[in-house]
Amino acid sequence: MLGTFKDVETAARAVDGLIEAGFPEETITSLTSAPFPDGVIVKTDQRTWFRWMSVGGGMFGACAGFLLAAGTAYLYPVQTGDKPIIAYFPAGIITYELTMLFAILGAIGGMFLEMKLPPRKGRPYDPAVADGYIGISVSVPAGDLRNRAESIMKEAGALRTTSEEML
Amino acid sequence: MSEHAIAEKSAGRLNDEMLSSLRPPTWRWYGLAFFLGAVVAWGLAAFTYQVMTDLSVTGLDRPVMWGIYIANFVFWVGLSHSGTMVSAILRLSQANWRRPILRAAEAMTVFSITVAGLFPVIHLGRNWVVYYFLPYPNQRGLWPNFRSALLWDATAITTYIIGSSLFLYLGMLPDLALVRDRTTGWKKKIFDVLAMGWRGTAREWVVFRQASILMAALIIPVAVSVHSIVAWDFAVTVVPGWHSTIFPPYFVIGAITSGVAAVITLMVIIRRVFHLEEYLTPLHFDNMGKLLLVICLLWAYAYFVEVQTTWYAHQPIEWEVFSFMSGKYTPLLILMLIGNAILPITALCFKKIRRSVKAMLVITILVNVGMFIERYLIIVPSLSHKNMPFIWGTYSPSWVELSVTAAAFAGFTLMYVLFAKFFPMVAVTDVRELGIRHADISLGRAKVHSISEEE
Amino acid sequence: MEKMTSPYKWGMVIDLDRCTGCGACVVACQAENNVAICEKKEIAEGRNMHWLRIERFWVGEYPEVRVRFLPVLCQHCHDAPCEPVCPVYASYHNPDGLNGQVYNRCVGTRYCGNNCPYAVRVFNFHDHEHAWPSPLENQLSPDITIRSRGVMEKCSFCIQRIRRAKEEAKAEGRMVKDGEVQPACVQTCPPEALVFGNMSDPQSRVARLSRSPRSFRLLEHLGTHPSINYLKGGGREHV
Numbered sequence: 001m002l003g004t005f006k007d008v009e010t011a012a013r014a015v016d017g018l019i020e021a022g023f024p025e026e027t028i029t030s031l032t033s034a035p036f037p038d039g040v041i042v043k044t045d046q047r048t049w050f051r052w053m054s055v056g057g058g059m060f061g062a063c064a065g066f067l068l069a070a071g072t073a074y075l076y077p078v079q080t081g082d083k084p085i086i087a088y089f090p091a092g093i094i095t096y097e098l099t100m101l102f103a104i105l106g107a108i109g110g111m112f113l114e115m116k117l118p119p120r121k122g123r124p125y126d127p128a129v130a131d132g133y134i135g136i137s138v139s140v141p142a143g144d145l146r147n148r149a150e151s152i153m154k155e156a157g158a159l160r161t162t163s164e165e166m167l
Numbered sequence: 168m169s170e171h172a173i174a175e176k177s178a179g180r181l182n183d184e185m186l187s188s189l190r191p192p193t194w195r196w197y198g199l200a201f202f203l204g205a206v207v208a209w210g211l212a213a214f215t216y217q218v219m220t221d222l223s224v225t226g227l228d229r230p231v232m233w234g235i236y237i238a239n240f241v242f243w244v245g246l247s248h249s250g251t252m253v254s255a256i257l258r259l260s261q262a263n264w265r266r267p268i269l270r271a272a273e274a275m276t277v278f279s280i281t282v283a284g285l286f287p288v289i290h291l292g293r294n295w296v297v298y299y300f301l302p303y304p305n306q307r308g309l310w311p312n313f314r315s316a317l318l319w320d321a322t323a324i325t326t327y328i329i330g331s332s333l334f335l336y337l338g339m340l341p342d343l344a345l346v347r348d349r350t351t352g353w354k355k356k357i358f359d360v361l362a363m364g365w366r367g368t369a370r371e372w373v374v375f376r377q378a379s380i381l382m383a384a385l386i387i388p389v390a391v392s393v394h395s396i397v398a399w400d401f402a403v404t405v406v407p408g409w410h411s412t413i414f415p416p417y418f419v420i421g422a423i424t425s426g427v428a429a430v431i432t433l434m435v436i437i438r439r440v441f442h443l444e445e446y447l448t449p450l451h452f453d454n455m456g457k458l459l460l461v462i463c464l465l466w467a468y469a470y471f472v473e474v475q476t477t478w479y480a481h482q483p484i485e486w487e488v489f490s491f492m493s494g495k496y497t498p499l500l501i502l503m504l505i506g507n508a509i510l511p512i513t514a515l516c517f518k519k520i521r522r523s524v525k526a527m528l529v530i531t532i533l534v535n536v537g538m539f540i541e542r543y544l545i546i547v548p549s550l551s552h553k554n555m556p557f558i559w560g561t562y563s564p565s566w567v568e569l570s571v572t573a574a575a576f577a578g579f580t581l582m583y584v585l586f587a588k589f590f591p592m593v594a595v596t597d598v599r600e601l602g603i604r605h606a607d608i609s610l611g612r613a614k615v616h617s618i619s620e621e622e
Numbered sequence: 623m624e625k626m627t628s629p630y631k632w633g634m635v636i637d638l639d640r641c642t643g644c645g646a647c648v649v650a651c652q653a654e655n656n657v658a659i660c661e662k663k664e665i666a667e668g669r670n671m672h673w674l675r676i677e678r679f680w681v682g683e684y685p686e687v688r689v690r691f692l693p694v695l696c697q698h699c700h701d702a703p704c705e706p707v708c709p710v711y712a713s714y715h716n717p718d719g720l721n722g723q724v725y726n727r728c729v730g731t732r733y734c735g736n737n738c739p740y741a742v743r744v745f746n747f748h749d750h751e752h753a754w755p756s757p758l759e760n761q762l763s764p765d766i767t768i769r770s771r772g773v774m775e776k777c778s779f780c781i782q783r784i785r786r787a788k789e790e791a792k793a794e795g796r797m798v799k800d801g802e803v804q805p806a807c808v809q810t811c812p813p814e815a816l817v818f819g820n821m822s823d824p825q826s827r828v829a830r831l832s833r834s835p836r837s838f839r840l841l842e843h844l845g846t847h848p849s850i851n852y853l854k855g856g857g858r859e860h861v
Binding site for chain 3 (some may be wrong): 012079080081082083
Binding site for chain 2 (some may be wrong): 664667668669670675677678679694701704707708709710711728729730731732734735737738739740743744745746747748749757770771772773774775841844846855
């Protein structure tokens with residue numbers, strides 16, 4: 001159930017109304033095109049876990065880099081200058097670069113995983129959000145509860161409500 | 168103050184203004200794109216001629232085996248530090264005035280590192296076997312030589328291209344969703360895919376913000392390492408004038424100088440072309456000017472240190488290289504010192520100059536001219552006068568090399584022009600966030616404007 | 623890694639007191655190694671293909687003018703600056719102590735050419751496939767390739783001759799004898815200023831000459847450990 005509101009105040013009123021009516025705050029979320037400080041519209045959990053994907057990526061990259069620079073040199077040795085076959089500085093540099101590359105890939109991948117994007121099935125959305133309107137979405141099964149949520153939102157001043165999946 | 172202006176306008180109007188570059192192209196745009204495309208095509212033709220004939224069409228000889236192609240390579244890698252440094256540092260320091268600048272800077276990084284990555288392929292004697300650089304198992308049992316600084320280059324530039332493209336994409340994600348909601352037709356399909364179903368839920372914003380900070384923190388070490396590695400291409404050799412431990416920090420400083428100046432140049436241009444006068448105000452130029460002043464001071468310091476140690480120890484071949492350079496290339500040397508050090512350091516001390524958009528344009532273009540000359544003066548004179556005097560030689564670029572150089576500049580500009588037409592050039596949601604956090608508070612007898620911050 | 627060692631360590635001695643600067647070695651090298659014949663224009667542009675050059679220095683004022691000659695060829699350094707910088711292992715160190723150049727691996731980055739302090743590496747800027755006007759192509763050696771454009775080349779101590787000598791010696795079950803293998807320049811030099819042999823064998827002529835008090839090396843301060851010892855100072859210092 002998604003309601004579209006013109007500004008922060010009406011949206012906040014709707015959220016208050018929903019919470020008073022007993023809807024748990026975890027099921028309510030806001031849809032905005034610019035981020036609002038936490039708590040202005042809804043309170044969200046600020047902890048995230050995607051950084052561990054980045055750490056994991058970094059560790060994989062370190063192994064990959066070391067195997068690439070030192071491992072291939074050891075397996076197929078060719079003498080150049082007085083340099084050792086497994087040379088520390090070059091191996092270190094390649095290890096470092098690949099660590100950073102996979103840490104970055106892990107960060108982005110982890111971010112998308114945590115956001116659960118791209119969505120496999122549609123999710124409620126209103127394109128008016130792009131022009132500054134604020135959407136308040138409540139996850140609630142069809143039936144009485146949904147109608148209740150709809151009426152609370154209309155009371156608070158929603159421009160329109162929809163329960164279709166648009167995105 | 169611009170925050171007032173942002174807070175007072177409606178979101179729809181803000182979107183319209185900041186996305187004005189996405190309107191259908193005018194004949195002027197087509198004309199510019201066509202002209203740039205023609206220069207790129209000419210450079211491509213010159214390069215094809217070089218590949219079909221041989222490298223004798225360049226000005227290279229023994230002993231100067233690296234010339235303007237490598238100067239281009241180093242210059243473009245340096246320029247690619249613009250976006251990352253500016254964007255990442257400003258993000259991490261939470262400076263509010265960064266918001267309109269970020270996108271332009273990040274896009275500049277991606278395009279300049281792409282152009283830079285082409286030059287190692289362009290300057291090869293046998294370009295068609297460039298795949299020998301790739302590490303893959305083969306029947307010859309030969310892997311590329313990771314002891315060579317050129318392989319570190321290849322790894323670092325790959326990492327940086329991927330990293331900075333992802334950084335640009337990440338920053339653009341909410342804006343792509345914005346554009347998706349405002350377009351129709353085939354464009355909407357593309358933005359649908361690119362926006363990955365972004366809705367702007369509170370949780371998405373939380374993850375997004377933390378991801379931006381993490382990416383900024385990850386990309387800065389990569390940027391520093393990339394230019395250090397390019398510096399090591401020179402510093403790990405035994406060529407006099409190149410074998411100096413100051414090269415990596417010196418190159419990184421030079422890259423930041425070049426990058427910051429280029430971002431300012433770009434700010435001036437897009438401000439004018441896309442009518443963003445209210446978003447890129449003299450305040451932004453003032454702050455960027457201060458940043459440029461600091462970094463030019465650092466550059467001047469690094470250059471002074473390098474010359475001073477060469478002069479004092481007066482090792483014969485080291486001093487010979489420097490005096491040859493200052494003797495043969497005196498006008499270029501003077502232009503470089505004026506452009507990189509004398510002019511910025513003196514002029515940027517004055518607030519009036521920093522706030523003047525025209526002055527900043529002139530100063531920053533001269534900085535980049537100076538930086539290009541600096542790359543050239545590092546590479547060519549050292550190679551001209553190496554250790555055995557009988558084999559000293561000279562070099563001057565041929566028309567093929569100059570055509571390819573011109574095509575590189577045109578190609579970069581063309582990529583930028585195309586990008587600006589299809590993607591939001593200003594970080595729209597970032598700027599609107601400023602409007603949201605802005606409030607006028609009555610304090611005492613006056614209304615003070617404040618901006619709320621995350622803790 | 624037993625492949626990395628070898629009983630041979632090829633070295634050369636060049637006696638500058640004997641060198642007359644005649645240039646026969648340069649011609650011999652060109653003939654033996656299919657070195658391209660360059661046009662005047664190429665030489666003027668600094669793109670000559672000489673693997674071995676005689677550096678000429680004038681000393682003194684007229685009328686007491688003297689000339690000094692210094693034949694410079696690839697020094698086959700034991701810590702060669704050109705080897706680690708090649709990204710594709712086209713330049714590598716041979717177990718025999720030679721610096722090898724693999725033409726079909728060379729991609730043409732020219733990093734090795736820049737890093738050689740002696741500037742003995744030569745790059746094929748021009749396409750030299752037709753550098754031998756008829757009937758000169760008949761003198762091309764079949765033991766060695768003609769390098770394509772975009773490839774780096776340099777003196778190899780006539781590795782084709784070394785190879786042949788090693789194969790013959792192996793077939794007969796013995797080591798290569800001192801003086802059996804001679805690169806083209808060594809073979810041709812009229813006053814025998816150039817001497818080549820196995821430095822590992824302390825009794826070989828080249829090893830004994832390298833122990834002379836007259837010996838020095840080029841650019842020794844760079845720590846490249848060249849395989850070529852030059853001899854100078856046999857009482858003719860006024861030259």
